[in-house]
Amino acid sequence: MQKVKIAIFDLTDCEGCELQIINLKEKLLTVLDNAEIINWRLIKQKNDPGPIDIALVEGSAMTKEEIDLLKTLRKKTKYLIGLGACACIGGIPSIVGDKKERKKLFSLIYGKNYKPKAWESKPINTYVPVDFYIHGCPVHFPELERVITLFLFGRFPEKLGYPVCMECKFRENSCVLIKNKPCLGPVTQAGCKAICVTNGKYCYGCQGPVKDANMKAIKTRLKQFLSDSEVKNYLNLFLKATKEYKKVSK
């Protein structure tokens, strides 16, 4: 049987999600019994331009070259999968908003004469159709393993249609939102096994909004104990480029 051809690409990013793939360790070697990684610049010298069965794409397309690469990749790839918050929802880099804001910051950081290379971070589906999303900052092992395994068996994975709260209950964490601590668990797509709440923090929404997320309700709840600007800074940490955030940001 011919092995499944996998390629891994990074756009403007931190490479943390790719590292999570390396961090699978022996499990990565098991994947390689059934698949072949034909292109991965981070760790390989000989890279094959395709065709590709599964392309995992990390990062945001923030430069012209990256958008071109993404479009070329789409043409050569059967299943294009977003890897991590930057690719799937815009993520942390999307905090810096529109052109006007970027221009101001470029001048502050690089000086007036600098010619910028990148523009704002938007989800990669702004530029090309995406077949599936592995969310998270960084992507989490259980979801990474689930999605890759299903694809290798020739099955198309189902989206987890429930929020982080569900996984948080399974881990028997006590609810932080009840204690008036900010948490986006109720509106955030599951898949992380509530790793942040389990480790003493709150959910920051890095997995992106869950289906039918009630953003208005979470905003109202947060406003009961946070100031308007605190609520804004909390909600836009990962979600600024999402349509769900835009609906409640006005």
Next chain:
Amino acid sequence: MKELGPDYIYQIEGHGSLDIKFNECQARLNILEGERLFEGMLIDRPYKDGPFITSRICGVCPTVHYLTAVCAIENAFKIKVTPETEYLRKVLLAGQIMQSHTLHLFFLSLPDYLGLDSALEISKKNPAVFQIALSLKKFSDGLVEKIGGRAVHPITPQISGFDKVPTKSDLNSILSEAEVSIDKAKDTVKLFAKLDYPDLNHNIEYLASGNKKEYQIYNTSKIISSKNNSFKATDYDKYITEVIKDYSTAKFSTKDKKGFMTGALARLNINQKYLNPKTKQLIKELNIKFPSNNPFYNNLAQAVEILHFTESIIILLNKLLSADLEKAKVFDYEIREGYGVGTCEAPRGTLYHAYQVGKNGLISKCDIITPTSQNLTSIEEAANLLLENTKKHDQKKRQQLLEMLIRAYDPCITCSVH
């Protein structure tokens, strides 16, 4: 076959390419990563976002960004943490350096020296070596996960302490793995001591944290220079100048208008006296000599550091096991207006974070200088020197040596742009 996308240098963290004028012996390192503007992103955001957001600068060394930002803000607020917190943070930092060095040595650099395509090929052709890599990776990832909550982008560290502390049984299991890792770390030093490094004598200035007492990596206050003009870490911006180039989205640092080097080789050149005993013993047995002016030796220096930090982890864990870990938890503090600099040793060298925080707890100014942006000028200088020294070789060989040189520096381009 045409590559997909621009002609990036493979097996380095981030996106860069090389323009080489072989006859003129000049190389230019184009840094092509998009600007994410982290220093601007933080303006008008709450101080706690400092560590959370800046850890996303880099997935390879997020823990050191996180902790350096934490130190900067604690210094601004004049918060003094407990010794328990300090020990736990030092263990995390040592684990972070091991994670990064293991990745770089086995996954990015070693294939060059073995003439193989990738570490995945090493797993088939040289399984014993791959097992060492896997075991060190498991140990260091596991350590950061048990203490920090996650191997990439830690969760538990916080201003004043930890939001969640590990249990003693977690620490005991890290300790027993550390004891096993000593042998793997020794094997790593032996392996990298045997490699045939290209010759290059690049006589430049080396900078590393130091206090003339220990191999210092955490919340350091003094930067020692190999050329005898040391400076206070808080004065970093008076000594290190950042230069903007039209071919790079990263700034290139200079000191006294010249390139300098920071990182494992610089640390060993400056602080080798303070290495742990087993490490000292082994490098003596293997006749490994530092200081060295050969940037290719940065690989060997990283291997030596893997052993040194494994020993450090054992020493720190033994202290922590007899301490009350609850004392490493966060405590109440006063938010005050102020400016603070945080300085730690990252895997690739000294990392500086500086924040101005207002009375309202919002960040009004942020400045970050990463190790790779400090090293960029000296990488180009070393590349030009290498081209001068290799005029006899054919173009393909010279190109290959140049790429090996760049990988030896272990540049983290994502960090350098931020």
